[in-house]
Amino acid sequence: MEIIKENRFTEEQTQIALFAKAFGHPARVKILQYLFESKSCVCGDIVDEIGLAQSTISQHLKELKNIGLIQGSVEGTSVCYCINNETWTKMKDMLGEFFDQDLISSDCC
Amino acid sequence: MEIIKENRFTEEQTQIALFAKAFGHPARVKILQYLFESKSCVCGDIVDEIGLAQSTISQHLKELKNIGLIQGSVEGTSVCYCINNETWTKMKDMLGEFFDQDLISSDCC
DNA sequence: TTATTCAATCGTAAAATTACGATTAAAGGA
DNA sequence: TCCTTTAATCGTAATTTTACGATTGAATAA
Numbered sequence: 349m350e351i352i353k354e355n356r357f358t359e360e361q362t363q364i365a366l367f368a369k370a371f372g373h374p375a376r377v378k379i380l381q382y383l384f385e386s387k388s389c390v391c392g393d394i395v396d397e398i399g400l401a402q403s404t405i406s407q408h409l410k411e412l413k414n415i416g417l418i419q420g421s422v423e424g425t426s427v428c429y430c431i432n433n434e435t436w437t438k439m440k441d442m443l444g445e446f447f448d449q450d451l452i453s454s455d456c457c
Numbered sequence: 458m459e460i461i462k463e464n465r466f467t468e469e470q471t472q473i474a475l476f477a478k479a480f481g482h483p484a485r486v487k488i489l490q491y492l493f494e495s496k497s498c499v500c501g502d503i504v505d506e507i508g509l510a511q512s513t514i515s516q517h518l519k520e521l522k523n524i525g526l527i528q529g530s531v532e533g534t535s536v537c538y539c540i541n542n543e544t545w546t547k548m549k550d551m552l553g554e555f556f557d558q559d560l561i562s563s564d565c566c
Numbered sequence: 567t568t569a570t571t572c573a574a575t576c577g578t579a580a581a582a583t584t585a586c587g588a589t590t591a592a593a594g595g596a
Numbered sequence: 597t598c599c600t601t602t603a604a605t606c607g608t609a610a611t612t613t614t615a616c617g618a619t620t621g622a623a624t625a626a
């Protein structure tokens with residue numbers, strides 16, 4: 349869609365922002381927490397847990413899936429969603445480094 | 458604005474999402490990195506550094522200020538922006554805990 | 567086969583976000 | 597005083613996000 353290369357931001361800056369956006373909505377924070385805490389991760393259970401319309405939850409799940417934080421596997425007529433630990437770790441590393449900037453920063457003002 | 462208490466999400470979930478949204482845009486990621494790296498933190502320098510219109514940068518700075526991640530002090534006709542280390546640390550702690558969920562999570566699927 | 571269940575997708579509306587130029591206000595300098 | 601500089605705010609447009617109900621499609625159950 350965006351053909352012309354945008355030089356304004358680095359790949360890293362863009363990726364950090366994309367990860368942040370992924371849990372930049374309380375529903376997606378809650379979904380991710382639920383997937384970590386719960387043994388069950390069926391889509392219908394998530395809908396019950398969060399309290400938003402089924403189509404809305406599907407939309408949020410799609411966003412989390414698009415960035416790779418979760419993955420879904422069809423189980424009969426249900427779909428089981430899980431954290432993708434590889435992406436989760438990558439996110440932890442990237443954002444962890446971003447957060448720790450303060451440790452090597454000099455004072456200002 | 459929102460009078461009726463919204464029970465759908467916890468304060469923590471909402472706060473995590475708000476912090477995430479704060480750096481959920483590459484311009485704000487870059488601004489924060491610049492404030493950490495640079496000795497200078499004058500608004501005009503940020504505008505030059507990022508390459509967006511002055512009014513757009515002001516808007517992004519306002520968002521970062523609203524959530525408390527940065528603070529500005531007037532210096533003559535300029536404004537000097539700085540990281541608010543207290544809020545930054547609070548954010549690190551909160552999101553760090555959120556990220557480390559995987560350490561106590563059981564496998565699924 | 568037909569009916570049911572479950573989740574994705576569609577269509578749509580409302581709200582929020584992002585970006586810009588123009589204007590304003592405050593401070594400093596001539 | 598008047599002019600310049602700096603950054604906030606205003607007004608606005610385009611885009612994205614969020615949410616919902618309705619529909620669809622796939623799989624299972626009767």
